[in-house]
Amino acid sequence: MQGLVSRANRYAIVVQGASLVYNLILAQRTERYIDDETSYEEHYVNQIREWFDETRREGTPTLEEQNLIWLMVTATGRALSRSTIAFVREWIASVNAAGTADQLIGSADVIQRIVSREREKKGPRARLAPGNRRALDAWSGAAGTGRNNFRWNYVAQHLQDLYDARTAD
Secondary structure, three states, X not given: OHHHHHHHHHHHHHHHHHHHHHHHHHHHHHOOEOOOOOEHHHXXXXXXHHHHHHHHHHOXXXXXXXXXXXXXXXXXXXXXXXXXXXXXXXXXXXXXXXOOHHHHHOOHHHHHHHXXXXXXXXXXXXXXXXXXXXXXXXXXXXXXXXXXXXXXXXXXXXXXXXXXXXHHO
């Protein structure tokens, strides 16, 4: 169980970075400010640096662990496209190869991969699609930046209930 939780945590941490970089790209394209002094671009660069440090501390899922994650997901009846698996694998490889957060966000390959992924998933509705300024302007300053918690709050409550029932006996 501990291995499963640890693997899921490392996965959740590493994939959150792709969303943060996506929002950085949107921030750069919109040139918006959070307030009079702080741009969204600055905000996301700082967020990515903090996330990168956490990723370095916690580690990323190995190739074997990634395969176990795919098996776990498909065992629930969900389908995973080859492009999703490829995107995540390439993202994790890019994170592992980067020496710093700035190298990661400065990589033209990383930026292009994220732009292409959004266009693949959203088609003409993509915020980063050429000629779709209205969708870009509709960006609120944060799109999907939260970390996947795998409904951990529910699991933690169930585990606490089981523990309480066991200690009550």
